Structures are given as C-alpha cells and as structure tokens.
Amino acid sequence: EAIEAGFYNIDIDPSTLVDYSKESLLEQQKENYLNTARMTDFIRSLEPEGITVSIGAEIGHIGGKNSTPDEAEAFMEGYKNTLSEMGKDNLTGISKISVQTGTAHGGVPLPDGSIAEVKLDFNVLDSIGKLVKGKYGLSGTVQHGASTLPDELFDKFPENNCSEIHLATGFQNIMYDLAPEELKDKIYSFIKENFASEWKEGKTEQQFLYSTRKKGLGPFKKEWWYLDKDIKEKILNALEDKFQFLFSKLNVFDTREYTDKFIKLVKVPYKAGGTPKEVEDVRNLKLEEGAD
Template identity: 55%
Template sequence: QGDHFQANRRAFLTNPEVEKRALKDLIREALSAGFYQIDIDASTLVDLSRESLEEQQRPNYELTAELAAYVRSLEPEGVTVNLGGEIGEIGGHNSTPEELRAFMEGFERSFSSGPGLSKISVQTGSSHGGVVLPDGSVARVQIDFDTLKTLSEIARREYGLAGAVQHGASTLPEEYFHVFPEVGCAEIHLATGFQNLIFDHPALPGEFRERIYAYLKEHFRKEWQEGWTESQFLYKTRKKAFGIFKRDWWDLPEGVKARILATLEETFEKIFRALRVTGTLERVRSLCG
C-alpha cells in the first residue's frame, strides 16, 4: 500500500504543474513496483479562506480526481487499484459530514475514468505518528469515535465507499482497538507503533541504534524544527533509517531478529483479534484466488 501520496502545499502554490508531475512520477513508480493500494492526499490544499465548503474543498477534490484518473490510465490489465482520498489534513480540526459531502460531490463531478474512490481518510483527533513529547514519549491520542462512525456511515450509505479510514491510530492504547470495527471503520494505519516497537526493542543492539541516530543528526538536521528536543527530532526522522540502513537491518544477528519478530507477531495477534479479522483465510482466498 502506498500511503500517502501527499501534495506539498507550498510547492503546489508556487508551481502546481511541477508538483503534480512529481506526484504522478511517484504514482507511476509505485504501480510499476506492484503497489495497488494508493491513498491520494490533497487535503493539504484545502483553502479555509473560502466561504463555502465546496470552494474550500475544490483544490482537494480536483487534484484527487486528476491523480485518480492518472492511476486508472496506468493500471495493469486485470488490476483495479484501490484508491483512497482525504478530506481533512490529519492533525487539524475534526472532519464534518458537510466537508465529506462537499468533497465527494465535487470529486464525483470531476472524475469519470472508471471506478472511483473506495475509502476516505478523515480527521478524528489523531496525528500521523502521534504527538511526541519533549522526552521522546508519545502523548495519549484521543479519537472521536462518534465522528468516525458518522462519517463511515455517510461514506457507505451515500457514496458506496467501504467507509472512513483512521490515520495515526498506532499510538492509541490497545484497549481501544476493539471499537474500530464497532463504529464501521474501514481501515486503520498502525505503522508508527510497529516502528517504535522495533527501535525501542531491548534486543536491538545499542551500537546499531546510536549509529542510525548519528546519521540522522548529520544528514537530516534541516528537518530539526525550532523548539524540538533531540528526542523529538529522532522520533520524527528515524523512519527514514529503514531504507538507508536496509542491508544493516537485514544482516542483524538471527537471534536479534528472532526476538524482535516474536514481539511483533504477538502484537499483530492482539490487534487482529481486537479488530475481529481472525479466521479470514478462506475469505481472502475466495477473493484473491
């Protein structure tokens, strides 16, 4: 899954064609690599200075429609890419039914290139990767499950989507995970929690972790925002180390990897049970062949 193909607001306002070309290049690269779930995020372009919700969402739904059409034009034979959109930048104010309708109605007017969106990302109180505190710990996230339920119901009933997508849920306490299927959430994103488990695992050699952190401080210092502590900077940037140090991760001692993988497996099982997706192997086989 490709998450998320996001428009950079500043770059788009400076030169929209250059930014669109960059996003299309990324889409083409992802499809050629076999990524057949793509979440398009043009919510960064929402213009709150406009009076009507339709005009506020216009830059969002128009670019989403253009990129969705581009995806459809490149699909391999026999493949229908699963597409998602986003109505409110994650980390902002909670999304509303009116915003959802303004986006979807605008998208449907603008898009005519085959199957449209199957899911819609909404803001319900979370932020990508969670809110990291000065000491490097993560603040407890508060999800508005009533909003999530309402938006999922509207997405399904009025527009034929699978439902709403919850970003930034990986830092939510485990006891809340069972609520997502209860409110009809179609998808939740949990990558940061797994990343944290790996980096903070007691089996990970300290020397390796510190080597990664030293590299990040040297090569990504420009991303160190004013007011951030070192712990906050490292938390926000360490995801970049998986690609850069891919060979080193792969070559960790088997005993180290086994301990980390065992903890990951235990975590996956807890989440699968909470989300009620156990015992689905035959269902998956029937759909995927």
C-alpha cells in the same frame, strides 16, 4: 513504478490544499476533489489488466481540525461532478476516505520522548463512515496515526465504520525498542548529520529523533537485515505478537471466505527494466512528520 512493483492500494492526499478561508464547504474542498479526481483517472490508466487499484482520498489534513460529515459530502459531490465533467462517469472511483479524528502521524512526541495521549473522536469515523457507505458505496473511513493509541481502543474501529487503519509507527517502534544500542547510535548520528534542518526550534533531541528515525531504516537496511539471530528473533516475535493482537481486535481473523468470494487472483508478469540504474540520493527529500 509503484504500480509496476505491485502496489495496488494507493492513497491520494491533496487535503493540504483544502482552503478553510473559503466561504462554502464545496469551495474549501475544491482543489482537493479536483486533484483527487485527476489522480484517480491517472491511476486507472496505469492499472494492469484485471487489477483494480484501491484508491483512498482524504478530506482533512491529519493533525488538523476534526472532519465533519458535511465536509465529506461536499468533497464527494465535487469529486463525482468532476469525474462526470471529465467524461469519466463510468470510472471506478475511490474506495475509502481518510478523516481527521484527533490523531497525528506517528503520534505526538513529548520533550522526554514519550508520546502524548490522544483524544480520538470515534463519532467522526462512525458518522462519516455511515454517510460514505450508504450514499456513495465506499468501504468506510480510514484512520491515520493510530499506532500509539491505547490497546483497549482498537476493537472500537470495526464498530465505527472504519475500514482501514494505519499502524506503521508502532511496528517501527518495536524495531527500535529492541535494536542494539550500537545500531541505534549509528542511525541517530546519521540522522543528526543529514537531517539537522528538520530539527525545529523548541524541540528536544528525543522529539527530533522520534519524528525522523523512520529515515534510518532504508540507509541501514543491510544492518537491520544482518542483525544477530537472537536479536532478530526477539524483534520478529514481538512483531508477530502485535499482529496477532491487532488481527484479533480488528476482526481480521476468519475472513478468508470473503476474500475468496470477492477477490479474484490476477497474476501479473514481472516487468523488467523498472528499476533505475542510477541510485537516487533521497536524503534531502522532505517527508511528512512521523509515519503511519
């Protein structure tokens, strides 16, 4: 369904299967690279003609210990060997690799609802980025959980072999910061009623709501969509300002020539019947904390 809907950038994340109790790095990463290879093959089998989905892997669980070049190399060697054993030597592999640098998905909310300062290790991005670019032909590393980092850090990502950065929580925060109190109260009541089981012991209400309020976007899509024009314009203007800032810091401006050179436009016809007739209740679906 995702590929049929036009999602051609997919991150595979079996990194929670990494077993640090194993002796060697290759053994630690085994379930990770095995499942990444299998999913790579599966995704390639679903691609529309002329489309190459950009696939990302992950070597360290976001929020866990920082990743190392040796772990990246162990993963890549295991991944390549697995594809070879599957008879898929010529299969287009992953294009990027997510690493843990000290961040957490969506940031770490403090008891008062503010976000903890993050100590991000750019050396992780740089050293692993150099390795995977030079030895395996990847685009570089991927940074998760960067939305809540200080503004002055963002120009460091292009300098340190980071080819992708995940920022969704920052955009979500702008929406909630500027949303009417009435709508926020309605959403927060819904979250407390339907996701109370995710309110972990020792967490304040502010921490709980910050970590789960992404689940208030879908069920209240209509309310968000039909906000008063002046409120919606404030949100859209704030988002545009943020995009302008990020595009500048991340060196996105003036790159059209490269996309024109390397990316071929492929028009894929709409495939009817992809949307299920019955609406699925996803309120009990367990998602990872935060959003990025």
